[in-house]
Amino acid sequence: MKAATDKESIRLPSDQDISGRTFDNEEIEAVCDVLRSGTLITTKGKYGRKLEEEFAEKLGVKYAYACSSGSAAIHSAIAAIDPEPGDEIVTTPITDMGALTPIIYQGAIPVFSDVCPKTLNVTADRIERVLSDRTRAIIVTHLFGNPCRMREIMDLAESRGIPVIEDAAQAFLARVDGRYVGTIANIGAFSLQQGKHMTCGEGGLVVTNDDRLARRIFLFINKAWGYGDESPDHHFAALNYRMSELQAAVALAQLHKLEDSVRKRVKMAQLLQSYLSDIDGMEAYAPEEGSVMTYWKFCLRVDETKILNGAIGLARELKNYEIASIPRYIQKPAYKCRIFQEKKTFGKSRYPFNLARPEAIDYDDRLFPGALEGLRNVLVLPFNEKYEEKHVVYLADAIRDAVEKLRIS
Numbered sequence: 001m002k003a004a005t006d007k008e009s010i011r012l013p014s015d016q017d018i019s020g021r022t023f024d025n026e027e028i029e030a031v032c033d034v035l036r037s038g039t040l041i042t043t044k045g046k047y048g049r050k051l052e053e054e055f056a057e058k059l060g061v062k063y064a065y066a067c068s069s070g071s072a073a074i075h076s077a078i079a080a081i082d083p084e085p086g087d088e089i090v091t092t093p094i095t096d097m098g099a100l101t102p103i104i105y106q107g108a109i110p111v112f113s114d115v116c117p118k119t120l121n122v123t124a125d126r127i128e129r130v131l132s133d134r135t136r137a138i139i140v141t142h143l144f145g146n147p148c149r150m151r152e153i154m155d156l157a158e159s160r161g162i163p164v165i166e167d168a169a170q171a172f173l174a175r176v177d178g179r180y181v182g183t184i185a186n187i188g189a190f191s192l193q194q195g196k197h198m199t200c201g202e203g204g205l206v207v208t209n210d211d212r213l214a215r216r217i218f219l220f221i222n223k224a225w226g227y228g229d230e231s232p233d234h235h236f237a238a239l240n241y242r243m244s245e246l247q248a249a250v251a252l253a254q255l256h257k258l259e260d261s262v263r264k265r266v267k268m269a270q271l272l273q274s275y276l277s278d279i280d281g282m283e284a285y286a287p288e289e290g291s292v293m294t295y296w297k298f299c300l301r302v303d304e305t306k307i308l309n310g311a312i313g314l315a316r317e318l319k320n321y322e323i324a325s326i327p328r329y330i331q332k333p334a335y336k337c338r339i340f341q342e343k344k345t346f347g348k349s350r351y352p353f354n355l356a357r358p359e360a361i362d363y364d365d366r367l368f369p370g371a372l373e374g375l376r377n378v379l380v381l382p383f384n385e386k387y388e389e390k391h392v393v394y395l396a397d398a399i400r401d402a403v404e405k406l407r408i409s
Contacts, residue, residue, distance in 0.1 A: 009321060009322050009394075010390060010391060010394040011322070012322075012323065012382055012387070012391050012394070012395065013384055013386035013387060013391065014382065014384075015194065015199075015382075015384040016194060016195065019386060020384040020385075020386045021199070021384075021386070022254070022257050022261060022385060022386070023250075026253040026257075027249070027250050027253040027254070030047065030249035030250065030252065030253050031246055031249050031250060033249065034047060034245045034246050034249045035246075037245075039245060040244055040245045040246060041242070041244065041245060042066065042242055042243055042244065042245055042248055043222075043242070045245035045248070046245075047245050047248035047249040047252055048066050048242075048245060048248040050248075050252055051064075051066050051205075051243075051248045051251050051252045051255065052064045052065055052066055052205075054252065054255055055205055055207070055255060056207065058255065058258070059180050059182065059183050059188075059207055060180070060183065061183050061188075061207045061208065061209050062208070062209045062211075062214065063207060063208050063209070063214040063217070063218075064205055064206070064207045065205065065206045065207075065214075065218055065221055066203065066204070066205055066221075066242075066243040066247075066248055066251070067203070067204045067205070067206060067221045067241040067242065067243055068202065068203060068241050068242060068243055068247075069098070069191070069192075069193070069202045069203060069204050069241075070096075070098060070099075070169045070189065070190065070191025070192070070193055070196075070203075070204045071096075071098030071099065071101070071102060071204070072204050072221070072239075072241040073169075073189035073190060073191065073204030073205060073206045074098070074099045074102045074139070074165070074167060074189045074204075075102035075105065075106070075220075075239075075241070076189075076204075076206050076217045076220045076221055076241060077165045077187040077188075077206055077217065078102050078103060078106050078108070078137070078139075078165070079102075079216065079217075079220040079238065080187060080208075080213045080216035080217045080220065081136060081137045081163055081165070081186075081187075081213075082216065083106055083107065083108040083136040083137065084107070084136070085107035085108075085351075085352055086107070086108070086109065086134065086352060086355030086356065087107075087108045087109070087134055087135075087136035088108065088109045088111045088132060088134045088135045088136060088356075088357075088360055089103045089108045089109070089110060089111065089136055089137045089138070089139060090111045090112075090113050090122075090127055090130055090135055090137070090138045090139070091103065091110050091111070091112065091113070091122075091138075091139040092112065092113060092115055092120075092121075092122050092139070092140075092141050092143075092334075093112040093113075093114075093115070093333035093335050093368060093371050094115055094120045094141070094143060094329070094333060094334070094371055094374070094375070095141050095143075095167065095334060096169075097334065097337070097339070099139070099141065099169070100334055101339070103139075104339075104345055104352060107351070107352045107355075108136060108137075108352065109134075109352055109353065109355070109356045109360050109361065110334075110340075111130050111132075111135070111360045112130070112333075112334070112335050112363075112368070113126045113127045113129070113130050114129075114367065114368045114369065114370045114371055115368075115370045115371050115374060116370055116374070117370040117371075117373040117377070118374070119143070119146055119148075119285065120143050120144075120329070120371070120374045121141070121142070121143055121146065121148045121149075122140055122141070122148060122153070123148070123152070123153070124149065124152035124153045124155070124156045125152075126370070127153065127156060128156055130360075131160065131162070132357070132359075132360070134357065134360075135160070135162055136162070136163075137162060137163050137165060138153070138157055138163075138164045138165070139164075139165045139166075139167055140153055140164060140165070140166050140167065140185065141167040141169075141170075142166065142167065142168055142170065142171035142174055142181050143170060144170055144285060144293075144295070144296050144297050144299050144380075145170050145171045145172075145174050145197075145265075145293050145294040145295050145296040145297075146171075146174070146285055146286075146287055146291070146293045147171065147174050147175065147176045147181050147287065147288075147291040147292070147293065148176075148181075149176075149288065150166075150176045150177075150179075150181070150184045150185070151176070151177065154184065154185065157185075163185075163186040163187070164185035164186055164187075165185060165186065165187045165188075165189060166181055166182050166184060166185045166187070166188040166189065167189055168181045168182035168188050168189065168190050169189065169190055169193075169196065170191075170196065170296035170297075171294060171296065172196065172197035172198060172258060172262060172294060173197070173258065173259065173262045173292075173294050174287075174291070174292055174293060175291065175292040176290060176291050176292075177290050177291075182207055183207060183209075186208065186210060186213060187206060187207070187208045187210075187213055187217070188206070188207045188208070189204065189205075189206050189207075190204060190205040190206075190207070191203075191204055192204060192205070192247070192251050192254075195296075195384075196296065197258060197262060197294065197385075198251065198255055198257070198258050198261065199250075199251075199254060200243075200246075200247040200248070200250035200251040200254065201247065201250070202247070203243050203247045203248075203251055204243075206221075219235055219236070219238060220238045220239070220241065221238075221240075221241040221242055222238070222240070222241075222242060223238050223239065224236045224237065224238035260385075262294050262385075264385040264386075264387070265294060265295045265383065265384070265385050265387075266292070266293070266294060266295060268383075268387040268388070268389070268391075268392050269293075269295040269298055269383065271389065271392050272284070272298060272392045272395060272396055273286065275392065275393070275396035276300070276396055276399060279399070279400060279403055280306060281302065281303040281305075281307045281403065281407070282300050282301065282302050282303065282307065282314075282399075282403065283300065283301045284298070284299070284300055284301075285298075285299040285300070285301070295383055296383070297381060297382070297383050298381040298382075298383040299329075299378055299379065299380050299381065300314075300378070300379045300381065300399075301377045301378060301379075302314055302377055302378075302379050303377070304376070304377070305408065306407070306408055307403055307406045307407065307408065308406040308407075308408055309406070310327075310376065310377060311327035311328065311376070311377055311378060311379040312327045312328070313406050314327070314379055314399070314402055314403065314406060315379055317402040317406060318398060318399070318402055320402075321394075321398035321401075321402070323381070323382070323395065323398055324382060325380060325381050325382065326379070326380040327378070327379050327380075328375045328376070328378060329375060329378050329380050330375065332375075333368060333371045333372070333375065335363040335368070336363070340361070340363060341363065381395065
C-alpha cells in the first residue's frame with residue numbers, strides 16, 4: 001500500500017450525513033406515502049405494524065415491538081421484567097447512559113459487572129461475582145457489534161433463575177452459534193439511532209419469544225393501554241414510547257437494506273483487519289470462535305508501551321489525516337458519572353439508591369480493572385456500510401504511517 005502522506009486525503013463516509021447512510025428513493029417514497037395518508041400515528045397506520053412483523057420474521061422471533069428510541073427499548077424490557085423497588089439489575093459500566101437510567105426509573109439498582117479488557121464485554125465469571133439474592137435481571141451489551149459469550153452467560157442465568165436482557169443496539173445481525181443476538185436471552189433491545197446499522201434518526205425495537213413478557217412490553221410502550229382488548233384499560237404506570245409512522249416508514253425501508261449493509265461492513269472490516277494485522281503494538285477487535293461480529297465501529301487495542309501515548313496519541317496523530325477517531329470510547333466508566341457518585345436522581349431522595357446494599361453501590365476502581373484497562377487501550381475508528389476498498393486502504397495507510405511516527409524504540 002502507498003503511504004497515506006504520499007496521496008491526497010480521502011474523505012471517509014460519515015454516518016452522520018448522507019455520505020455514510022443508505023437513504024434513497026425507498027425511504028423518500030415511504031415518507032411521502034405516510035404524509036399523503038395523513039396518518040402519522042402507528043396505532044392507526046400501516047408502517048409500524050409492517051416494521052414489527054418484518055423485523056420479527058427477520059430475526060425468527062414471535063414478537064417485535066417498535067418504540068421511540070433505544071433507551072425506550074431498554075426501558076420497556078426492564079419494565080416487562082417488573083423489578084421491585086431496590087431489586088438489583090446487573091449491567092456493564094461501558095455503555096450509554098440511556099441504557100442505565102431506565103433501571104433507576106423502574107426503581108432498581110444498577111449493579112456494575114467488570115468487563116473483559118480485550119472486548120469491553122461482560123462475561124459470565126465477572127457477572128457471577130456481583131450476583132446476590134436481590135438480583136432481578138442481567139443486561140448483556142454486545143458492544144461494537146461484537147457478541148458476548150452468551151452460552152456461558154445463559155447457563156449462569158438459567159441456573160439462578162435470572163432473566164437476561166440483550167442490549168443489541170450496536171449489534172444488528174451479529175450471531176453466536178448461528179443465532180442472532182437479541183434472540184438468545186429473554187428479551188432483546190435494539191436502537192435505530194442515527195449511527196446504527198439501520199436508522200430512522202431515533203427509534204428502537206424490542207423482541208421476545210415469551211408471551212407474558214411480550215404483553216408487558218406492548219403495554220409499556222402504549223401507556224399500559226390495552227389496544228385491541230375487549231375491555232381496554234390502563235393496567236399500570238407506563239409511558240408513551242410509541243414510534244411515529246414517519247419513523248417506521250424510514251425504518252422499514254432501512255430493514256430491507258440491512259443484510260446488504262451488514263455484509264458490506266463485515267467485508268470491509270475484515271479487509272481492514274488484514275491490512276493492519278502485521279503492525280506491532282495494536283490489535284483489532286475480532287469475534288470469538290462461533291461468533292459473527294457486525295462492526296458498529298472498528299476498534300483497535302493500542303499498546304501504550306510500544307506506541308507513544310497509546311490510543312490518545314494515535315488519535316491525535318490521525319487528525320492530521322482528517323480521521324476523527326475516539327480514544328477510550330467513553331471518557332470514564334458509567335459508575336464514575338455524577339448520577340452514581342452523587343446519587344442524583346429524584347429531588348433529594350437519592351431513590352432508589354437509598355434502598356441499596358452498600359456492596360451494590362461500591363464504585364471503587366479496584367473492582368473494575370478490566371473496564372479501566374480496556375478503556376485506556378481502545379481506539380474507536382469511524383466505520384459504516386458506505387466504506388469501499390479505497391477508504392479502507394487510506395485508513396490503513398494513515399494508521400500505519402501514524403504508528404511509525406509514534407513508535408517507541
